[in-house]
Amino acid sequence: MPMPEQADAAKSRAPSPAVDRGLTVIERLVTADEEMTLTALAKATRIPLATCASIVYTLEQRGYAARRVVGRSHFWRPTLRLYGLASQLVRKIDLSSVAQPELRALADAVDMPAHIGVLDGATVVYVAKAATAGFIQFDTYPGKVSPFNLTALGRAIAAYLPEDELAPLLTGLVGGRGPAAGDGSAAAFRELLETVRSRGYAVEDQEEQAEVACVAAPFFDAEGRVAGAVGVTGFARDLVDERRDKAAAGVRQVAATVSQRLGCPATALPRPETVF
Structure with missing residues (x-):
């Protein structure tokens, strides 16, 4: 004793x-x-x-x-x-596994696949996925790339980029093929990013492709810079009302966990509602 x-x-x-x-x-x-x-x-x-x-x-x-x-x-x-010490630490941090249990819990809680994505140029790269059981599987997988402006993951990241990094991206916005694809102008996208910042998460609803929607929230590194995003993907008919609210709270919660594990001060993080 x-x-x-x-x-x-x-x-x-x-x-x-x-x-x-x-x-x-x-x-x-x-x-x-x-x-x-x-x-x-x-x-x-x-x-x-x-x-x-x-x-x-x-x-x-x-x-x-x-x-x-x-x-x-x-x-x-x-x-x-x-x-040198910081570089060793960065090499040890694997975003594909830094919050895998929480990503798994999120996917199970909302019954939709959950992902972690990072920005690479003007594309988002999916680096981790927690799939759901069932016959229907979405075409998302670690290594997949998508135009940053057509995914909730990319929008969540872009909303917190410094202006000198955001401005070049706005010159090459890709138009969506979905039925809800809207104005592809830089001005319209800036307005969308304002909405992302005001509510703390991003939404993409049938803009990249029909019947598919996603919700994502950003996470931050030890210096407070946006480092990636956590998101869930589902059918647009399912990501509505209370289920969208639950998904949004869930991605914010997991994103906060990732931020803390990357060294971002807890006092700088939002306080998402616990949903699982």
């Missing part, structure tokens, strides 16, 4: 001031536009000068910071060793 002091420590989970200060220094060095003197760094982080000095010298010894000496001044900057 655990000792009383161990139980008390586990219960309180008090944060470490030393770790907090160390991370604050690293974050400030990384986000700074130029090298920083020790005095400027201590002032910016509100950490005592002696403590700040101890932190940066430790970072230097471990290879995470470097300094440039000019006269009596020392200018500090982060090194690419931090990038």
Whole structure:
């Protein structure tokens, strides 16, 4: 059995001031536009000068910071060793499996196939799928590509792209073949993206092809940038009213889970209703 002091420590989970200060220094060095003197760094982080000095010298010894000496001044900057750690982490994150249990649960809850998609140029690539049982199967599979503007996945991602990434995509919008295909202009698509942002999820209803509809919500990486989307696909006659609401809440919930696992701060995520 655990000792009383161990139980008390586990219960309180008090944060470490030393770790907090160390991370604050690293974050400030990384986000700074130029090298920083020790005095400027201590002032910016509100950490005592002696403590700040101890932190940066430790970072230097471990290879995470470097300094440039000019006269009596020392200018500090982060090194690419931090990038090396981040790169290893990124390689370990497999979007096809990062939320597979939740994707499976979503597909079962709405009785429609669920997907994860990412943007590649002007197309959406399906990287994961949780299928449903039954004779009828939709033509969606990992590796499939579709025009970004004709899928809910692509619209959910595009709605949160920075302008310099979105604008080039709007010059090559693809027209839909479905009966509900509408105005294919860039202006109309921008209005559609405003709707996506206002409600937190995207819808495509018989625009790409007849009788098929989809709903999707975006997820974000550790820097708050949109990284992909979670969606469900079904017959248009089924994705209506309460079933559409349930699907929308479900994709938002799974997207929030993916965002958290990619390092996006929980406080920056929407709070979807739990549906399964």
